Amino acid sequence: MWAVSALLLLQGCGEGTRSPPVLTVLAAASLSEVFPELEQAYEQAHSGVDVQVSLAGSQVLATQVRYGISADVFASANVRHVEELIAEGLLENGEVFASNELVLALSDTWEGSLDLKNLVEVGSLVLGTPESPIGSYTERFLERASGVYGDDWLGAVRSRVVSRESNVRLAAAKVILGEADAAIVYATDCLGQEALRCVPVSEELAPKVSYHQARLVQSPAAGPAMAWMEFVESEVGLEVLQRFGFGGPVP
Amino acid sequence: MTRLDSRLSAIPAWVLLLLLALPVVGLVFATSPSDLAHALSLDSTRSALWLSMGTTTLALFLVVVLGTPLAWRLSRKRDSPSRWVMLVVELPVVLPPTVLGIALLETFGRQGLLGPGLAAFGMSVPFTTTAVILAQVMVGAPLYVLTATAGFRAVDDDLILVARTLGASPSRAFLSVAIPAAGASLVSGAGLAWARALGEFGATLMFAGNLPGKTQTLTLAVFQALEQDLAQARAIALILVCVAVLLLLLLRAFGPRSSS
Numbered sequence: 001m002w003a004v005s006a007l008l009l010l011q012g013c014g015e016g017t018r019s020p021p022v023l024t025v026l027a028a029a030s031l032s033e034v035f036p037e038l039e040q041a042y043e044q045a046h047s048g049v050d051v052q053v054s055l056a057g058s059q060v061l062a063t064q065v066r067y068g069i070s071a072d073v074f075a076s077a078n079v080r081h082v083e084e085l086i087a088e089g090l091l092e093n094g095e096v097f098a099s100n101e102l103v104l105a106l107s108d109t110w111e112g113s114l115d116l117k118n119l120v121e122v123g124s125l126v127l128g129t130p131e132s133p134i135g136s137y138t139e140r141f142l143e144r145a146s147g148v149y150g151d152d153w154l155g156a157v158r159s160r161v162v163s164r165e166s167n168v169r170l171a172a173a174k175v176i177l178g179e180a181d182a183a184i185v186y187a188t189d190c191l192g193q194e195a196l197r198c199v200p201v202s203e204e205l206a207p208k209v210s211y212h213q214a215r216l217v218q219s220p221a222a223g224p225a226m227a228w229m230e231f232v233e234s235e236v237g238l239e240v241l242q243r244f245g246f247g248g249p250v251p
Numbered sequence: 252m253t254r255l256d257s258r259l260s261a262i263p264a265w266v267l268l269l270l271l272a273l274p275v276v277g278l279v280f281a282t283s284p285s286d287l288a289h290a291l292s293l294d295s296t297r298s299a300l301w302l303s304m305g306t307t308t309l310a311l312f313l314v315v316v317l318g319t320p321l322a323w324r325l326s327r328k329r330d331s332p333s334r335w336v337m338l339v340v341e342l343p344v345v346l347p348p349t350v351l352g353i354a355l356l357e358t359f360g361r362q363g364l365l366g367p368g369l370a371a372f373g374m375s376v377p378f379t380t381t382a383v384i385l386a387q388v389m390v391g392a393p394l395y396v397l398t399a400t401a402g403f404r405a406v407d408d409d410l411i412l413v414a415r416t417l418g419a420s421p422s423r424a425f426l427s428v429a430i431p432a433a434g435a436s437l438v439s440g441a442g443l444a445w446a447r448a449l450g451e452f453g454a455t456l457m458f459a460g461n462l463p464g465k466t467q468t469l470t471l472a473v474f475q476a477l478e479q480d481l482a483q484a485r486a487i488a489l490i491l492v493c494v495a496v497l498l499l500l501l502l503r504a505f506g507p508r509s510s511s
Contacts, residue, residue, distance in 0.1 A: 057478070059478040059479070060478055062478075063477060063478055123375075124375075124378060126460070129461070129475055129478070130479075131475070131478045131479040132478075161462065162377075162378035162460055162462060162465075163378050163459075163460025163461050163462050163466065164460075164461050164462060164463075164475075165460070165461065166461075166474075166475070166478065174460070177356065177360065177362065178360070178361055178362040179356060179360050179361055179362070179377045179378070180377075180378070
């Protein structure tokens, strides 16, 4: 419902005045800090273009694209939503532009151990919905981990889940607020969060987290859209992404 | 009304009427019977349906049991303190649900006002079915109390007095005279409170989280389905529309007459 109403609003605003050109970028929730920073850098380099970043869970943004939102670029936290939309003829070909890592974020009030195996000890665990990128990465991680720690471990972990949030920031927020003991989030979500203690997921269990961007077929500002994507993938763009904890593009 | 008046008022009236009716028509047209069958076959729909029925029933029970005495007291007094009490009762009606969500977290949450106290008894409210019910009570109770208070105000003091002089105890007089006299308002208030509880979304999402079978009510199920299974989202929405229409028809039949 939010997706639809947001779409109606954006469409309403999008019509009419288009001077200076507006570039609308739909960005995954985990890009909440870095994309506004990229926006500023881009606007300084390309005066006259007004970039607007719209943040939500990638699956919510994908729904908005399906409903015909007037936007130019979609930056997703996984390849799945981009590939689906390409197959539906709504996106041009996508490119990977950044990577991230899965971490276990524990509340600083949690006094237990910081070992992943002891995930079963936490009282309450918050995950993303299975449709959200963070939720699907988490499912893959849990599946692999159950191969190591056993099915009983997996069952015990699942019994600790108290909520499934629609994007990674909402999941992290429940732990930052102190309402839940732990959440599985991206490494970048931990950056600068004093209320969180983060444990990386070991490499052999961790699914590869990659960010993909693509231009909307119906993009009203195709030129600036291409320029924006090039900028994100440029050395300057990569530098900003790395400053916010993201890794370079790993295909 | 003159003919000119009626023509002048017809256009805005129709505009608003269409605006109110069209979205429901759109939903009905978009939803096929197979969508409904598909949605009802899904565990997530069924568990949300049962959870919503269970929690709203409990919430309504709490609202009526706790709200009726409050409404009665408010109806008998018109002094300054009771006007302040009225303000407290009305506040949740005008507050945005997300504000209620934060307020509930900051009160019953682990880091909230009562959190440490509750934790001392081994209780933690957020992310539980109890949290769902609390949010529903908070949004539903004001509607019941306000309607019930209005109903009780119409009950003549003399009626109670007569019952008392005939030997009825205060509670007997209340139950057998005041309650039936205000019955229509009580039913109508309960219906409104239940509908509001069923529709609760924002506060539930923030305070109770979203877990199928435990805290994912019908409105939350619609929200999540929208991201994955549009047919399911539409079908649940249509079920909620049917429930709402049914409720309104029932209130017409049993609620206060339009004149009162």
